[in-house]
Amino acid sequence: MKKIALFDTKAYDKEWFEKCNNDRYDISFFESKLNPQTVELAREADVVCAFVNDDLNRFVIERLAHMGVQLIAMRCAGYSNVDYHSGQGKLKFVRVPAYSPYAVAEFAMGLLLSLNRKIHKAYNRTRDFNFNINGLTGMDLHGKTVGVIGTGKIGKIFIDICRGFGMRILAFDVYPDPNADFEYVPLGKLFSESDVISLHCPLTEQTKHIINKKAIEQMKSHVIILNTSRGGLCESQALFAALKEKRIGGAGLDVYEEEAEWFFEDHSAQGIQDDTLALLTAMPNVLVTSHQAFLTEEALQNIAEVTLDNIDAFFEGKELVNEIK
Ligand code: NAD
Secondary structure, three states: OOEEEEOOOOHHHHHHHHHHHOOOOEEEEOOOOOOOOOHHHHOOOOEEEEOOOOOEOHHHHHHHHHHOOOEEEEOOOOOOOEOHHHHOOOOEEEOOOOOOHHHHHHHHHHHHHHHHHOHHHHHHHHHOOOOOOOOOOOOOOOOOEEEEEOOOHHHHHHHHHHHHOOOEEEEEOOOOOOOOOOEEOOHHHHHHHOOEEEEOOOOOOOOOOOEOHHHHHOOOOOOEEEEOOOHHHEOHHHHHHHHHOOOOOEEEEOOOOOHHHOOOOOOOOOOOOOHHHHHHHHOOOEEEOOOOOOOOHHHHHHHHHHHHHHHHHHHOOOOOOOEOO
16 A cells, blocks of 8 residues: 655644545654654655645755655645755656635635724623723725735635625736736736735745835735735735834734744744744734635545545556646
8 A cells, every 4th residue: 555644734634634535545644844854754655745834845855755755745735835846857746726715715805804893802802891892993895995916716716705895806917817807907006006905826936025115115004915825925024014103004914924933833832932923913903813714624625635636646647637847
């Protein structure tokens, strides 16, 4: 039986991979993230299955290839953490391009609704029998302008949701959809006219720090920025400075530039050493969540099924429709 080493395992990963495996593979579930220190755990494996914050750098990939691992099966869509070029010709890479675009788009709207109407604050107040509503004023979303950067699977669903709220849509994408029934505008116009800006593009050299000091200077003073894509899209220091100086209205962050060290784990007893993340998390107009936008039953099932199908296709010599190359 072929062996899979599954890194960064959480209880929900184990549950769904065990449900979907049907005794096809011998899966070892490791809680550790994959990185140069843990790569030796994959010594017996034919396949390595990794996630968003595993570190698949050149060393790790060359080491895995040397140990006889044949396939890296990413159980996520983004692969900015994978130096796949260094493995070309030695092993193959696959991913799960879409597991539930609805999960992420719906979560982005959830962040917006909570932040705008201060639902997270109201929840804390009423649990303490504080029924005062001072300071909880929001704005009507109806008639406001939302700027969507990246109009792929998730961006388009988010646009549909925003339309349901009666919002005006402005979009930016380097590959605009010619059949789109919404308006594409240059990035500068999107920055200056939007009341809400939501990021739905991948992290690439071009998009790194797409939200930086210069971009923020063009925005409305009450703009709410939503990032459910990748932390590196926002320059954290610039975002923090703008929030502190009240040059923007708020931020909903499901991802963070340096999240790999902190997200998905419980640090409540020790606290964290990342001052920017600690300060952002403590700000009244910021809502930080721990990369959970994908976390629905449907998405977890799709992740497990598509990952195992990708692995089947590899061993059966079929076309790798989800290959990273
Ligand atoms: P997608 O590939 O369907 O769409 C991405 C869009 O971004 C494409 O239309 C592409 O043309 C556009 N794009 C690429 N470069 C751009 C640029 N420089 N400027 C503007 N647009 C650009 O991807 P998707 O499934 O919609 O996912 C979007 C992102 O969401 C992923 O890259 C991933 O990082 C993130 N994501 C996050 C979670 C989470 O749990 N928070 C889960 C899944 C995906």
